[in-house]
Amino acid sequence: MRRGIAVAGLLLVVAAMLPGVAAAAPVQIAISATKTEVAFGSSTTIVGQVQGSTPAPGQTVEVDANPYPYYGWHGLSLASVRPDGSFSAVVTPQLNTRYRVVYAAAGLVSPTISVVVDDAVTPRLSYLPLGRVQVSIFSAHPADLPWGGRRAYWFVAEGSSARFVLATITHTRRVGAGTSMTAVLPVNAGRFRYLECFTAPSRYELALGLPSAHPACPQRDFTAPSPPAGVQSATDFQGIGFAPAGFPFAGRIASARHYLQGRAGVTGFAVVDSEGRLSGWNMHRTFVSASVVKAMLLVAYLNMLSSQHRGLDDQSRSILFPMINVSDNSAATSVWSIVGDGSLDALARRAGMTDFSISGIWANAQISPADQARFFFEMDQLIPPQFRGYARFLLSTIVGYESWGIPAVARPAGWTVYFKGGWRGTGLGQLVHQSARLQRGPTTWSLAVMTDGDPSMSYGIDTIQGVTARLL
Structure with a gap:
């Protein structure tokens, strides 16, 4: 106090x-x-x-x-x-x-x-994509006060929690007549508290403010049940923010989860919302990929062309187009024989996929809803810029009789859908998957729905469309 x-x-x-x-x-x-x-x-x-x-x-x-x-x-x-x-x-x-x-x-x-x-502290919050907030704090004080170059510790407490979790460590910077510090913090939607602190040089600890304004700076998670009272210093500054919610909203995701839990077979889905936050149900359950992995084969091939400083020639188009447009398996095998498992593994690491594995033929790759949602959300960053338009064209113009599921529900609502589906029989019954990136105006999000043990392919398609409808 x-x-x-x-x-x-x-x-x-x-x-x-x-x-x-x-x-x-x-x-x-x-x-x-x-x-x-x-x-x-x-x-x-x-x-x-x-x-x-x-x-x-x-x-x-x-x-x-x-x-x-x-x-x-x-x-x-x-x-x-x-x-x-x-x-x-x-x-x-x-x-x-x-x-x-x-x-x-x-x-x-x-x-x-x-x-x-007291040093005059000015905080500024800028909300970034992917569920992040940039917090900038400027402390105005005498120009000769040596507060630059100090280790700054940043903590976040979500919602009403009193637990502050160490998020990152940066360094303070001398800026004109003051000190500046900036960090990018991951935050969930809604209210959050943040705390930034650093230790001033011992000779100057009492140069500004009351001694109570400069408590010891924690270096690990801690609990602070109530916000500080009175004037705060940049050496120990706590603020409040309200992070925007992404689309689809939490209530819609909960509705989709409830629906999917009532469907037959082995199921899972994942959403990366428009703020880049991942959620869903059975998100890390792994499934045989079937043809869904062909989207990864496409991106791996385009990255290979870029690394070799080659353009799209007729030979490349002759295997890439049918592999995506009509899900041609022979074309996929040709692409896989060129890029190999190593390229797929490297692509999975770039996309932040944690559940992907491949052994044997491409169709037996193991994928999860979380990994595929991440992959499609990051699609543009994973594709070389010179081939991005071609890849988007292929993934948005798949032949009509394979454009069931997500695009069948989302396109009438004005969404552009880049997607790939997969289907095959398994020991459990029918497997039906689909992963997609959806864009409408400035809003982008991704969805992956995976099912196995369906009584029929039409049942699996209905499941995917039911999830999509509840999210939209």
């Missing part, structure tokens, strides 16, 4: 002879500050009163300052004493500063009062 500095009027009673006064009389000087704690760059007023005598016209008092680290006094300004004995002087301290008033005419020096100066 931050405590202010309560400064009552400081009273000095002395016996002195004033000019024009025949006998000694007690003289009192009371001084105080109108604000005892100010932000850097702000002012306060030293006010006082001479009592017990009538000052002669033209008399002044001198306001002295002794800023941190309190090495000595220097005259700051002169203030005229009014006929009623009052005086005042505006001061703008740069650091924590002690003040006194010298009344030379009476040979008086007042006791000391203190003014606390």
